Structures are given as structure tokens and as C-alpha cells.
Amino acid sequence: MLSDYLWGLLQRAEKTGALVRFKHDSDADQTEKRWIWMRQDILLALKDSTQAERNALVTATLEDFVLGEEFVMITKEAKHRSVDAERPDIKELNFGPPPFVEIRLRPQRRDLRLFGLFIAKDHLLLTHWHEKDVGTVGQIPTANLRARSINELKSVHITANILVQDIRDCMEGVTYYE
Amino acid sequence: MSEVMATDREPQVTRVPEVMTEEQKLLYAARLKGQVLRKLTIAFIDAKKKFGWTQRDIAKRMGVDESEISHILSGKRKNLSLEKIAIYARAMNRRAEIHLIDPEEAVNQKPKTEVINRPFLFANKRPSYLSAVPSSEFENTGWNYV
Numbered sequence: 001m002l003s004d005y006l007w008g009l010l011q012r013a014e015k016t017g018a019l020v021r022f023k024h025d026s027d028a029d030q031t032e033k034r035w036i037w038m039r040q041d042i043l044l045a046l047k048d049s050t051q052a053e054r055n056a057l058v059t060a061t062l063e064d065f066v067l068g069e070e071f072v073m074i075t076k077e078a079k080h081r082s083v084d085a086e087r088p089d090i091k092e093l094n095f096g097p098p099p100f101v102e103i104r105l106r107p108q109r110r111d112l113r114l115f116g117l118f119i120a121k122d123h124l125l126l127t128h129w130h131e132k133d134v135g136t137v138g139q140i141p142t143a144n145l146r147a148r149s150i151n152e153l154k155s156v157h158i159t160a161n162i163l164v165q166d167i168r169d170c171m172e173g174v175t176y177y178e
Numbered sequence: 179m180s181e182v183m184a185t186d187r188e189p190q191v192t193r194v195p196e197v198m199t200e201e202q203k204l205l206y207a208a209r210l211k212g213q214v215l216r217k218l219t220i221a222f223i224d225a226k227k228k229f230g231w232t233q234r235d236i237a238k239r240m241g242v243d244e245s246e247i248s249h250i251l252s253g254k255r256k257n258l259s260l261e262k263i264a265i266y267a268r269a270m271n272r273r274a275e276i277h278l279i280d281p282e283e284a285v286n287q288k289p290k291t292e293v294i295n296r297p298f299l300f301a302n303k304r305p306s307y308l309s310a311v312p313s314s315e316f317e318n319t320g321w322n323y324v
Binding site: 028052061070087 | 200201204205207208209211212213215216219220223224251252253254256279281282284285
């Protein structure tokens with residue numbers, strides 16, 4: 001549930017252009033059940049016409065999120081976490097609180113990863129988008145990404161202590177992989 | 179949580195494009211594909227919780243290699259056929275069906291009120307101690323009231 005205070009912060013961030021809300025074309029019978037905010041540059045990357053297939057995949061995942069599709073989530077406490085064959089939609093990374101999550105695409109793209117934090121139940125702040133170039137090796141420094149994400153949010157007066165602290169409070173309509 | 183008219187977040191009606199762009203085609207396909215894969219994964223997790231079935235059990239029932247199940251769930255199987263979906267669903271004690279939804283008809287079947295996941299100051303009615311406060315005081319506050 002988004003408090004009046006948080007709603008105000010997001011509205012202000014949207015007005016100043018620091019964050020934009022993910023909007024999509026919905027049918028008459030579809031209503032938003034979740035919300036995503038992201039930085040302008042992430043949204044612009046989504047509109048890159050040279051990457052139509054990638055953008056369709058990301059947009060489809062984000063639309064499903066917003067329209068309340070049931071998602072599969074794996075928490076950092078899950079047993080057999082390394083057995084990743086079931087491919088969660090949302091994976092809690094080994095940090096936090098506040099939980100830092102990776103949003104995965106279906107079908108999975110190992111070279112493309114999205115990261116974010118929850119400001120309230122069903123309200124996601126998409127903070128980073130990481131695309132690995134062909135031939136690049138090495139791990140993404142997720143700990144640094146998380147620290148950067150939290151740091152960047154300070155500019156819109158969102159601090160770590162006001163983010164959701166428990167992964168199980170982040171979303172409704174979730175199947176947990178345990 | 180209260181039930182109020184969904185006035186501030188009315189959905190936009192998508193018009194069917196006269197000629198679909200390549201981007202639209204890719205998006206429609208990606209959404210369906212993603213949803214199918216997600217539903218298969220959820221069905222697998224349910225079967226695992228309910229019956230204790232593993233990928234190996236399901237693969238055995240389908241007469242395929244265990245890696246095939248892993249490839250289906252991960253989406254590595256590029257062209258997942260309808261036959262495969264039907265068989266895979268049945269192997270997990272599910273029946274696969276397809277629904278083509280007319281949005282206009284579907285919206286008529288929905289209740290006129292929507293539950294919005296936003297806080298509301300007064301769930302049903304304004305408390306008596308605030309009855310003297312004019313309605314205009316609540317405008318643009320982010321709060322809804324009845």
C-alpha cells in the first residue's frame with residue numbers, strides 16, 4: 001500500500017522528470033494492479049527502434065507486471081537456490097534489507113538484466129538495466145548497482161529506510177519458489 | 179481497502195490497428211509467449227508442492243529427456259508447439275485451454291467498481307467529527323473519501 005507521503009514523493013519525482021511511470025496501452029478490461037517507476041534513460045532505451053525484439057520482450061514483461069499477472073519469485077532464503085531451472089520472474093539478490101531484485105525475462109535472456117527496488121507493495125522502482133555486450137565476460141557488480149540505486153534515489157528524497165524491507169511484502173499475486 | 183470508483187486510473191481502450199507495425203507484432207507475440215511459459219512454470223511449482231513431482235517425474239511421464247523440461251521452463255525451446263504445451267500440461271495434471279478475449283465484452287462482465295491499491299482516508303463514510311469540513315478541503319490531497 002502506498003502512503004500519501006510516498007505517493008507525493010513519486011508524483012514530485014515524475015513532475016521534475018527524475019522518474020517516469022511506465023505506461024502502456026491496455027485493453028478496456030485491463031486495469032493496473034502494480035506500478036513501475038524508472039529513470040528517463042531506461043524508458044528511452046526501451047524505445048530504441050534498432051532493438052525491436054529486445055524491447056518487445058522487456059515491454060511484455062513490464063506490462064505483465066503492471067497488469068497483475070502472477071509472477072514467480074525466488075527469495076534469498078529459498079532452498080536449492082542454485083537450482084535455477086524453474087526460472088523465477090523476480091529474484092531477490094543476496095543483499096538487503098531493503099531487498100534488491102532482478103526482474104527476469106521470459107524466455108530468459110542471460111545478456112539482459114533488469115534491477116529494482118520496491119517502494120511499497122506492488123510499486124517497483126526500476127533502477128538499472130544491464131545489457132552485456134557480445135563477447136563480454138565477467139559478473140555484473142550487483143552490490144555496486146544496489147548501492148548506486150539507493151544513492152540515486154536520494155535525489156528524489158527516497159531513502160533506504162522508507163523502501164519495503166521484507167521481500168514478502170513487496171508484491172501480491174506471487175508464487176514463491178522454495 | 180475500500181471500494182471506490184476508479185476514476186483516476188481509467189484504462190485506455192486499445193484500438194485495433196489497421197496495419198500492425200513490426201513492433202506491435204513482436205510485443206503481442208512476446209506477451210503470449212511469456213504468459214504461456216510463466217503459467218507452465220507455475221503449474222510445475224504447484225505440482226512439485228502438491229505431489230512432490232520433480233522434472234524427472236514429468237519427463238518420464240512425457241517420455242522425454244529431463245533436459246527437455248528444463249529447456250521448456252527456461253524458454254530455450256524456441257518454438258514450443260501447441261502439442262508440446264498440451265502434453266506438458268497434462269503431465270502436470272493440468273488441462274490446457276485457450277481463451278480469446280473480447281476486451282469490450284470482458285469489461286461489461288466486470289463490476290463497475292474497482293479495488294484500488296491506494297490508501298483511503300475513510301473506508302465507507304466520513305467520520306462524524308469531520309462532517310463540518312467541506313468536501314473541497316479534500317481535493318488534491320491524494321485521499322479519496324465517500
